[in-house]
Amino acid sequence: MARAIWLVLDSLGIGGATDAADYGDAGADTFGHIADACAQHARGRLRIPNLTRLGLPQAHGLATGRAAAGFEEMPAAQALWGCMDERACGKDTPSGHWESAGVTLHEPFGLFAAVENSFPDALLAALVEQAGLPGVLGNCHASGTEIIARLGIEHIASGKPIVYTSADSVLQLAAHEEAFGLERLYEVCRIARVLLAPYNIGRVIARPFVGEGSDDFRRTGNRHDYALPPPRPTLLDAVCAHGGRVHAVGKISDIFAAQGVSRTLLASGHDALFDATLAAMEQAGEGDLVATNFVDFDSVYGHRRDALGYAAALEHFDARLPQLLAALRPGDLLVLSADHGCDPSWAGSDHTRERVPLLAFGPGFAPRALGRRDSFADLGQGLATHLGLPPLAEGHCFLTS
Template sequence: MNNFIVIILDGVGVGELPDAELYGDKGSNTLANISKALGEIQLPNLQKFGLGNIISIEGINPVSKPLASFGKMAEVSKGKDSTTGHWEISGLKVESDFNYFPQGFPDEIIQKFIQLTGVKGVLGNKAASGTEIINELGDEHIKTGFPIVYTSADSVFQIAAHEEYFGLNNLYRICEITRKQILIPPLLVGRVIARPFIGNNGNYTRTTNRKDYSLDPPSKTILDYLQMHGINTIAIGKINDLFNHRGINVSEHTKTNSEGMNTLMEYVSMVSNSFIFVNLVDFDVYFGHRNDPKGFFEALKEFDNFLPTLIGKLSENDRLIITADHGNDPTTPSTDHSREYVPLLYYGKNKKAFDLGIRKTFSDVGKTVAEYFKIPNELSGESFLIQ
């Protein structure tokens, strides 16, 4: 049906990059370390694709005739977050780094936030785990009505608030003000993130109503080029947020892996001559950030079980890439993303598989998509399209 599908397994890295030590990520290897922690893992369908041919993973052996071409990709952009990862995958060479606030946000930003949003004050204002800070400050948040503001190792301004006591729409409102009126150039903060939660009495749980407010990509991405040339672009998951709605014809804001996979199957059966860009976020949000290797593996198994259903729907003209945007090793003390290579599996039905080696940039994905659709472009990277 002449569709090209790119699936991002959010946070599924395959080993530290050469500069990982600069990010505090020496020794990170999301897939291999999960396998070690659990005594080995088995993902038979991804193994058939060639996942075990990329790196050594206990329980996932290399195969002599993989179904997909295989390799891994290095990130040239600075950082290790979803925004830079997805932008680079889309063909951008991100030259400038974002601003980071490991000690919390300066007083001038907080005061402007209070003034423009109309809140009476804030809680937190520090780097913290999102699950821990809501349990630490949730009671005080309900008592005072002050939103919880925090950051992480990424360039993010996160605002947590109770869905019932503060209101979901109110949370979205103050996030929009923060994005459009406070964190504006020359200040470069990758994302403002709404982090709603529910619960009472020190026992709080984040909900799936998270919403990301990203910067505009600094130049044209593969989405822009495809849209300009009449190719249908479909975004599933948080893709639309990360590209600030640019270059996207259809957006499906799915909130879980299972919802994302079901939505992907609907579009695979329904559209033609389309680019389908999917982010599956559960690996990162629920298991990487919470240092839960077992839960991470269970989510990988769910995707592995889904894979035969997906490829059964693909025609010989369709193409599929499975990759990631960064690592998120749940076996290390850190709850942050990790600076890692990402896996690359490139599938075409009845197509010969090749060793794609170590790609110099994530942008090779965007370049490959552009060549598939025969779109002239000025994207970074080198295509690995195999007809």
């Protein structure tokens, strides 16, 4: 009974991207620098025994040529393990996921590069007019939590949503769930998605928040991404075309613009995402794919440059892994990967261009090294082979080569 479970540890780069210097990220190493921070802190080394057995530190060593602090001596991995370079231009969430599902973005998304006054006047004027807004605040590159703390009170008083961007291809709109209204925020984002068509921007993200003041404003789990659809059919489409179902957990459906998604299981926070994944596995049948994105690694810890928080989240994820491993059935294949890096030791708050892990485990699969793969698409090709699908247009199957 062939089924596939794909877990994306969002932003868990393992350093060493071949072209990192082209992005200003030479030396970035999300996993390695988290391990270094732990070893230098009173808390002690990073403790991830289950991910170690699956080959995560080994993949990091392959990617960087060095052992992460605390992992100088490791047992032999009990899974298939390796690392992957991204061929797509950029270091965005959609491009990383799409390439992993067999569609490489050969032309980069558009960007709003100016740090201040980031968005064109004509775009903002059209958004204000069509959404019936009194105006907007922000219009700059910013960290989401910082800009909410800085402009949240003015936003509530004025009714103007906060618009901001980053080095990624994104327009983000933040608004207070109660003062502005959640459904109204979503509608403004839908209008923005249409207006952005000439700019080739990958995502519009609704960033709702609650709280009474700058000291207690906090973003909620009602985030919603409005992404461009992949330019060609992905692994998800192939699964559905051949009679399987795709169970999309968390923001997977948003990332693929619901293309090739059979059912969506929304959840907020890693425990809830883990529970939803286990529930999806209970319901998944022959030929199905369960895909989950664990977003908090990126949004809560990577972008906020919180290395020790990231470490604690990894350790908690690791502690829950045995539940998922115990739920695997004969014929199942579990794959863990990432979509980009977000090094918490790096300057700024943007993603970092890094290699990512490729870890695969399932009953009946013999452990072995997979080497350095030159495309994330090898992951999708491997899952397609496992599920008995025709070959995807890109990638080399990691199960056979």
